[in-house]
Amino acid sequence: MCCSNTRITLKWKEFIKIRARQSRAIDRVSKQLSLEERAHWIRIYKYPCLNSISHCAASLILLHIDLQISASSFARRYNMDTFLFTSESVNEGHPDKLCDQVSDAILDACLEQDPESKVACETCTKTNMVMVFGEITTKAKVDYEKIVRDTCRGIGFISPDVGLDADNCKVLVNIEQQSPDIAQGVHGHLTKKPEEIGAGDQGHMFGYATDETPELMPLTHVLATKLGAKLTEVRKNKTCAWLRPDGKTQVTVEYRNDGGAMVPIRVHTVLISTQHDETVTNDQIAADLTEHVIKPVIPDQYLDDKTIFHLNPSGRFVIGGPHGDAGLTGRKIIIDTYGGWGAHGGGAFSGKDPTKVDRSGAYIVRQAAKSIVASKLARRCIVQVSYAIGVAEPLSVFVDTYKTGTIPDKDILSLIKENFDFRPGMMAINLDLLRGGNFRYQKTAAYGHFGRDDPDFTWETVKNLQPKA
Known part of the structure; x- marks a missing residue:
């Protein structure tokens, strides 16, 4: 058991009303703990309260226990229900992620040269071929073929052996202008003021935040994503020279529900499937993944002797990238967001300019949800916004704190409406979404759009939300 110094607060019922002498009450409660656990009590807080029926003085006792035992064992001992939840991620060399990045x-x-560009760019790929298609209206001079080849090369697709040869693959381009019907409805052919710009389409988007990690993101998603990023790091720096670009990760965590808040207890299962060259053995793969990927990423406190590891369980993963599977933009929307937590409206992000509320709407509600949790108004929160095409004002804004809020949800909703402007044109300005170049959006297309410590991820900046006195 390696979950040391795990602090667990036990609230004995909702408000324990003790009519007897406090010393006897403490003795009664302490008998429910083992000698080992009693030895790790830090302090006992006593809060006076009043029994409204008997008018007798009473006390609420909170026991703060610093345990040297496994948190999962403690949870089971006291019949605290736990559950398993899983999130996955994929590397930048996965064919769907290649397409997102292109x-x-x-x-x-487009945005670097013309911030008013209207972009809806899709990409697909299969063996020895990459195709970009969609609708783009821009004043920018864009060499689409060069961008495709540079992006594929940067990922590591430099020969047919690894799944794609960036310099010799076929590149197909089929780009048209944005529909004039959409253009006049959304931005009036560039005659509308920013506050008047309508949503590029209908839809609903969700933002989510939870206090279980410093990033205010779900632990399952954070670990799966970081494992994938670490795989790429040790491939590119040659720590594990046998690695190839494609790969997938998955993490299962045992959780406890603490009144609506999610409390991670331990990592139950780690799964890594990574593309590799012909020479490496399965034993070497397992050893390297354990030493250079898993250990640097997953904190010791979450691993124990019961954690299950599946490392390349299929036994062979040499053929990968577009040679192994076809790829398409927008097929990894759960990986892009919260790993299955919260909710998703269904719209993808990559290749879309800020007038597409699938993207900008999802960014603003992430900022709202994160600000709620960061401001200690709730431990966990989801925010929804919805739009109609051509209409600037959102149709609805919704907040749910899963009963973890410190003030009523309706009051939090009022704070959100006061502090965030959900109109597409204003979101683009306030989050600086019209700025492209310097890999600003390409960075979002691998390893998640949220929970990243990067100044270009402006939607991760929190606002201090405080209720009015």
Whole structure:
């Protein structure tokens, strides 16, 4: 058991009303703990309260216990229900993620030269071929083929052996202008003021935040994403020279529900499937993944002797990238967001300019949800916003704190409406979403759009939300 110094606060019922002498009450409660656990009591707080029926003085006792035992064992001992939840991620060399990165690289190029570009760029790929297609209206001069080849090369697709040869693959381009019907409805052919710009389409988007990690993101998602990023790091720096670009990760965590808040207890299962060269053995793969990927990423406190590891369980993963599977923009929307937590409206992000509320709407509600949790108004929160095409004002804004709020949800909703402007044109300005270039959007297309410590991820900046006195 390696979950040391795990602090667990036990609230004995909702408000324990003790009519007897406090010393006897403490003795009664302490008998429910083992000698080992009693030895790790830090302090006992006593809060006076009043029994409204008997008018007898009473006390609420909170026991703060610093345990040297496994948190999961403690939870089971006291019949605290736990559950398992799983999130996955994929590397930048996964064919779907390759397509996301190409689409966002093209968006970067357009916005860098023309911030008013209207971009809806899709990418697909299969063996020895990459195709970009969609609708783009821009004053920018964009070399689509060069962007495709540069992006693929940067990922590591430099020969047919690894799944794609960036310099010799076929590149197909089929780009048209944005529909004039959409253009006049959304931005009036560039005659509307920013506050008047309508949503590029209908839809609903969700933002989510939870206090279980410093990033205010779900632990399952954070660990799966960081494992994937670490795989790429040790591939590119040659720590594990046998690695190839494609790969997937998955993490299962045992959780406890603490009144609506999610409390991670331990990592139950780690799964890594990574593309590799012909020479490496399965034993070497397992050893390297354990030493250079898992250990640097997953904190010791979450691992124990019961954690299950599946490392390349299929036994062979040499053929990968577009040679192994077809890829398409927008097929990894759960990986892009919260790993299955919260909710998702269904719209993808990559290749879309800020007038597409699938993207900008999801960014603003992430900022709202994160600000709620960071401001200690709730331990966990989801925010929804919805739009109609051509209409600037959102149709609805919704907040749910899963009963973890310190003030009523309706009051939190009022704070959100006062502090965030959900109109597409204003979101683009307030979050600086019209700025492209310098891989600004391409960076979002691998390893998640949220929970990243990067100044370009402006939607991760929190606002201090405080209720009015």
